[in-house]
Amino acid sequence: MTGLAAAAAPRLALYLDLIRWDRPAGWLLLLWPTLSALWIAADGFPGWHLLIVFVAGTVIMRSAGCCVNDVADRDFDRHVKRTAQRPVTSGRVSVREALMLGAALAAVAFALVLTTNPPTVWLSFAGLAVTFLYPFAKRVTPMPQAVLGVAFSFGIPMAFAAVLGAQDWAPHAVGDAVPPHAWWLLLGNIFWVLAYDTEYAMVDRDDDLRIGMKTAAITLGRFDVAAVMGFYAIYLLSWSALGDALGLGLWYQLGIAAAAGQALWHYTLIRGRTRDGCFAAFRHNHWLGASVFMGVAADLALR
Numbered sequence: 001m002t003g004l005a006a007a008a009a010p011r012l013a014l015y016l017d018l019i020r021w022d023r024p025a026g027w028l029l030l031l032w033p034t035l036s037a038l039w040i041a042a043d044g045f046p047g048w049h050l051l052i053v054f055v056a057g058t059v060i061m062r063s064a065g066c067c068v069n070d071v072a073d074r075d076f077d078r079h080v081k082r083t084a085q086r087p088v089t090s091g092r093v094s095v096r097e098a099l100m101l102g103a104a105l106a107a108v109a110f111a112l113v114l115t116t117n118p119p120t121v122w123l124s125f126a127g128l129a130v131t132f133l134y135p136f137a138k139r140v141t142p143m144p145q146a147v148l149g150v151a152f153s154f155g156i157p158m159a160f161a162a163v164l165g166a167q168d169w170a171p172h173a174v175g176d177a178v179p180p181h182a183w184w185l186l187l188g189n190i191f192w193v194l195a196y197d198t199e200y201a202m203v204d205r206d207d208d209l210r211i212g213m214k215t216a217a218i219t220l221g222r223f224d225v226a227a228v229m230g231f232y233a234i235y236l237l238s239w240s241a242l243g244d245a246l247g248l249g250l251w252y253q254l255g256i257a258a259a260a261g262q263a264l265w266h267y268t269l270i271r272g273r274t275r276d277g278c279f280a281a282f283r284h285n286h287w288l289g290a291s292v293f294m295g296v297a298a299d300l301a302l303r
Contacts, residue, residue: 014093015093018086019064020063024286025286029289030155033185034158035051038163040185040296041162041163041182042163049115057109057113060108065131072135077089079211080211082204117161119168119173120161123161127151131154133147134148144216145198146190146194148193148197149191156189157178160177189239194216194231196281196285197282198217199285200278202217202273203278203282225270225271228267232260232263236263249303252296252298253295255291255295255298258295259288259292263288266281266285
């Protein structure tokens with residue numbers, strides 16, 4: 001290894017830690033509903049171009065969001081045991097470095113979007129705004145998880161726009177490219193995000209109370225477990241009904257049933273409100289989303 005490479009390696013390791021490279025659960029939570037929407041919009045496999053754009057874009061934008069989130073939360077994170085050693089919080093990566101990395105990643109993601117069509121490009125600006133707004137929502141709203149829900153669901157209308165949109169820059173083109181059921185899918189998916197991010201917030205509730213952070217776990221209080229299960233139910237029932245209305249059949253509903261079984265298992269993990277149990281439930285949520293996607297893909301492939 002050359003002297004330059006040896007010097008760069010520690011910085012690269014810090015940057016990878018900053019974007020949670022070794023913790024893929026975050027981008028998988030973004031990916032599964034996006035791929036489900038992509039398959040539904042295309043009535044099956046959407047083609048390699050769109051698949052690569054949305055998979056790569058999801059990973060990259062989640063990484064950019066981590067950079068912004070850690071900068072915004074650095075003064076809070078140092079008081080939370082789980083986050084105190086994050087690169088920005090611990091001072092190993094400067095605020096300027098983190099923001100530059102986040103901007104570079106967002107630029108790469110935007111370059112990918114430019115290979116699609118104008119309606120998708122327009123929607124990307126709204127998605128970017130919500131993504132960067134979320135870290136600051138935790139200071140002003142008692143349910144910041146709802147803002148995260150919009151950010152983590154915005155791949156759904158973008159997927160429909162990428163499949164159905166034309167080369168038209170007029171504002172009405174977005175409405176033409178995103179049918180009403182795409183927005184209903186987005187709304188339903190928000191409740192899934194509310195479920196798993198409330199579980200995540202339950203892990204840090206004691207620390208968040210001490211430092212004055214606003215989270216759904218604090219707002220819901222003793223009704224947190226019941227609310228999480230209610231959020232799961234709304235998500236799964238709404239997606240089941242929407243899938244049925246869109247002509248998805250038995251295989252899709254089996255995917256929903258598998259996801260429901262996992263949600264019930266998560267209840268056993270969170271009912272005691274232990275840190276380990278709540279964190280385990282959060283980490284395993286990507287399998288729930290994967291079950292729904294596999295139901296979509298199987299149903300469209302086997303019809």
